[in-house]
Amino acid sequence: EVVMTQSPATLSGSPGERATLSCRASQSISTELAWYQQKPGQAPRLLIYGASTRATGIPARFSGSGSGTEFTLTISSLQSEDFAVYYCQQYSQWPTWTFGQGTKVDIK
Amino acid sequence: QVYLQESGPGLVKPSGTLSLTCAVSGDSITSGNWWTWVRQPPGKGLEWIGEIFHSGPTNYNPSLKSRVTISLDKSKNQFFLKLTSVTAADTAVYFCASGPREVYGTFHIWGQGTMVTVSS
Numbered sequence: 001e002v003v004m005t006q007s008p009a010t011l012s013g014s015p016g017e018r019a020t021l022s023c024r025a026s027q028s029i030s031t032e033l034a035w036y037q038q039k040p041g042q043a044p045r046l047l048i049y050g051a052s053t054r055a056t057g058i059p060a061r062f063s064g065s066g067s068g069t070e071f072t073l074t075i076s077s078l079q080s081e082d083f084a085v086y087y088c089q090q091y092s093q094w095p096t097w098t099f100g101q102g103t104k105v106d107i108k
Numbered sequence: 109q110v111y112l113q114e115s116g117p118g119l120v121k122p123s124g125t126l127s128l129t130c131a132v133s134g135d136s137i138t139s140g141n142w143w144t145w146v147r148q149p150p151g152k153g154l155e156w157i158g159e160i161f162h163s164g165p166t167n168y169n170p171s172l173k174s175r176v177t178i179s180l181d182k183s184k185n186q187f188f189l190k191l192t193s194v195t196a197a198d199t200a201v202y203f204c205a206s207g208p209r210e211v212y213g214t215f216h217i218w219g220q221g222t223m224v225t226v227s228s
Contacts, residue, residue, distance in 0.1 A: 001170075032213065034213075034214045034215075036154075036215075042220070043203055043205075043218035043219060043220055043221050044154065044203075044215070044218055045218070046214065046215060046216050049211055049214045050211070055216065056216075087153065087154055089154075089214075089215075091211075091212065091213025091214055092213075094167075094212075094213070095159075095167035096156070096167075096169060096170060097156040097213050098156065099153055099154040099155070099156070100153070101153045102153050102154075
């Protein structure tokens, strides 16, 4: 099983600041990496797939990068609605899809 | 617009069977998507349970494989989760989700989730 490790566990930021979230895979997954955003009491929402492709309707302030084992989600300018938990997920090792443990982005 | 809606008992007794339904609207269950179940214990992260394709193939998380069955009903445009021999560790919010065959393994659409508690 591919283990996904996210850092930091919690990131405190202010509106307008840049936020950088990291995700590491225990083995190479090429660019088969997705990012999800989850707010309290809601289902996750797909932000990024293919490591860098924004899903439909996702604002341009969200960007993804990386390949192999190291990946990054960047929020260029935090908005109030961006404070949430973010999960990375690999879909390279068929047929077992695995998620990271999450990074909580909260208000400083 | 595709919508997914989970339903089922909110309380299951230990050693019993958890059974959930996901109703699909706005798309046909035979459209070519994979149909998936994911769960989230209270205060914890996401765990993929398994998936099904309309023509029959299923894949399950190895850690749950001996207890899980996912099936579907094309006539009702629904798919189902059955988890047997449940314990308190199976207490979670259960989500149904789907993703396109073109990006197999991603989950573009999610239901709102349903909380299932395992308790006597």
